[in-house]
Amino acid sequence: MTERVVPPAARRRRRPTKQGVVLSEELIVATALRLIEEHGADALSVRRLGRALGADPSSLYRYFRHTDDLMLAIADELIGRTLRTWSPTGDWRADLRELGLRMHAGALAHPRAAVLSSYRVTGRVHEIEAVEAILGVLRGAGFPDAEAVRIYHAFVDQTLAFGALDSASTALPGPARAAEASVWRATYVRLPADTHPNIAATARHLVADMPRSSYPAALELLLDAAAARLTAFQRRPVAD
Amino acid sequence: MTERVVPPAARRRRRPTKQGVVLSEELIVATALRLIEEHGADALSVRRLGRALGADPSSLYRYFRHTDDLMLAIADELIGRTLRTWSPTGDWRADLRELGLRMHAGALAHPRAAVLSSYRVTGRVHEIEAVEAILGVLRGAGFPDAEAVRIYHAFVDQTLAFGALDSASTALPGPARAAEASVWRATYVRLPADTHPNIAATARHLVADMPRSSYPAALELLLDAAAARLTAFQRRPVAD
DNA sequence: ACCTTATGACAACACCGTTGACCTGTTAAG
DNA sequence: CTTAACAGGTCAACGGTGTTGTCATAAGGT
Incomplete structure (x- = not known):
């Protein structure tokens, strides 16, 4: 097998996918971020990303050795965006x-x-x-x-x-998140002072904080x- | 479909699996923790856990609605163990x-x-x-x-x-983790002082810390x- | 002894990451 | 120009995953 991933500098023979998209590292990262933002991190899979790009999933392996590599590229893009607005x-x-x-x-x-x-x-x-x-x-x-x-x-x-x-x-998915929030009100606040004196004493602070x-x-x-x-x-x- | 998970209190008809194991929430959590300890976090999957228990994977869904539920049970057990050795x-x-x-x-x-x-x-x-x-x-x-x-x-x-x-x-999977560790030695330490003065000045501390x-x-x-x-x-x- | 039903088992579904083999258009060299 | 190399896209397959609908059966209450 010839080496799968080619350094970006040596990329020349770009040709469109069946659906007419010209792939690139930048496009892949941007699309991945969009996918994550729109449908959550769980929505990010090689196959879904391929579908969103209009390319076969295995094509991505020409740009990233494995999903991990892709994650790193995404992470760095995020750091860059944050830093750009700070002086x-x-x-x-x-x-x-x-x-x-x-x-x-x-x-x-x-x-x-x-x-x-x-x-x-x-x-x-x-x-x-x-x-x-x-x-x-x-x-x-x-x-x-x-x-x-x-x-x-x-x-x-x-x-x-x-x-x-x-x-x-x-x-967290909507209902699960609401449930989390209510645990403090529903469970902790109700604990009796004789068995849980410290929680009982600080209950109102806990609920607020x-x-x-x-x-x-x-x-x-x-x-x-x-x-x-x-x-x-x-x-x-x-x-x- | 009848409700899959039965509250622990109502569990009565315990019967052994084909391989003779009597399941219980405690046994499942304990086995899961053992699996994690022995073979790493990746070794924990419903199917592997089932195999380790001597039960069909789907049986676990009688005790936990989904893997998340199981994780929470494991988490609480962990808190318990940590607290138990602390006074x-x-x-x-x-x-x-x-x-x-x-x-x-x-x-x-x-x-x-x-x-x-x-x-x-x-x-x-x-x-x-x-x-x-x-x-x-x-x-x-x-x-x-x-x-x-x-x-x-x-x-x-x-x-x-x-x-x-x-x-x-x-x-992180083995190789990825090793790569992480070497980034500081391989990339950061080599940055020239004229473009990255602060990194260059603190290089040895970075590598150590x-x-x-x-x-x-x-x-x-x-x-x-x-x-x-x-x-x-x-x-x-x-x-x- | 019977009936209910909790509970385990099985098979199937729809995913996942990854890889080897194949095909084809682009490109650079002659 | 022609042509040969090969980057890069596609396809099919492998072995894994969580989860669920259905079924059989043994345990428990009556």
């Missing part, structure tokens, strides 16, 4: 807060694609840009290199993880802790 | 740290269940116990009720979100921030 101001806390909230919002906007991109390192252009930018913010703020990496890592993973978490629950995302709060806690460390470093600088 | 000492920071790390480790050991349980409220017994226990630790430490709920929410979501994130990457989970670091940051707030409250108490 650092110089205030590291504000910049990280803004970026975090933006990434989180982006995840919620593409609920089912967010899950895919959360746990993969793509090593592609957009991801690299993002890493460079965030590290720049932290080092510019005065974090020593090792600490900058540590904070970067926690920040990025926290944002991606919450993005995936929150968008997963957003993406739990249905909302805790990402903004968690982000603020992380920024607080990072700021505290920064002032500690500034008081007693550390060799790097 | 609060009275030092709230140590207790939360210990519980967080335990939950995270539990998630890593059972990736598929972890992903599901991260964004679902099961409302089952073990989950309720966990909520009660964590709230107890926080209120015992002196957090006002509203703040206790806020910290609880951030703590639990962060733990579950990181659990899902990290277990998703450990659940990124392949590991950032959960322990993120947890510590959260505990730091919470402790800072606690002392603030203790200095100037707040009506609740």
Whole structure:
């Protein structure tokens, strides 16, 4: 068998599919994203994607070695779209807060694609840009290199993880989602104080707090802790 | 069609499968967990589970409406097991740290269940116990009720979100996972300093830090921030 | 002893990712 | 121009998946 996937640069002999579509990596990724947005992540399969493109499913294997490869391409495209609308101001806390909230919002906007991109390192252009930018913010703020990496890592993973978490629950089928929301009201609030004193005591807070995302709060806690460390470093600088 | 799933209380006519096994919800969940532990998360399918149990796959649908239901049952069992090996000492920071790390480790050991349980409220017994226990630790430490709920929410979501994130990457098929790990060494480290100064400057830290989970670091940051707030409250108490 | 019905088994359905073999239009070389 | 190579599209098949409609039967209540 000749090698299935050809590097994009060497692609020349493009010819239309039976249904008249000229395939390309970009078109495939764009169509995949559209599919995910319109019908959910479960709607993304090689076969369905092929159908949506007007091509035989197996054609896709000329562009991506396996579905995994395709996922990475999709993930990187998402990172790129998010980063394009963000520009650092110089205030590291504000910049990280803004970026975090933006990434989180982006995840919620593409609920089912967010899950895919959360746990993969793509090593592609957009991801690299993002890493460079965030590290720049932290080092510019005065974090020593090792600490900058540590904070970067926690920040990025926290944002991606919450993005995936929150968008997963957003993406639940309608009735299931309503059921989730009502568990707090229906089950937890009713627990008697003698067997579950702590839940009973905080019931009204639970009902108010739990249905909302805790990402903004968690982000603020992380920024607080990072700021505290920064002032500690500034008081007693550390060799790097 | 008669309703497929019968509430456990109403189960009476237990009869052995062709291979002589007497099914039960507990046995199914236990076997599923064993399968995951022994052969990885991908080894869990209705058909394989049936084979492992010595029963027809379709029999499982007498106990669980769909695989999702089964996953939730597994998830709750996991919460239970995690909680069972944890006993609060009275030092709230140590207790939360210990519980967080335990939950995270539990998630890593059972990736598929972890992903599901991260964004679902099961409302089952073990989950309720966990909520009660964590709230107890926080209120015992002196957090006002509203703040206790806020910290609880951030703590639990962060733990579950990181659990899902990290277990998703450990659940990657072998080669894909190896590829992930090498991206930092192969791609990022090689970026020239003139185009990517921040990555180049921190390259050795990135290689050391990124392949590991950032959960322990993120947890510590959260505990730091919470402790800072606690002392603030203790200095100037707040009506609740 | 009988009747009901819970529960297990079976077969079938509609999907899935992936691959090897085949065919054909595009392209570059002569 | 002609032609030979081969990129890239198509087809059919493999072995897997979750799920369901139907049927047989053994357990339990009466």
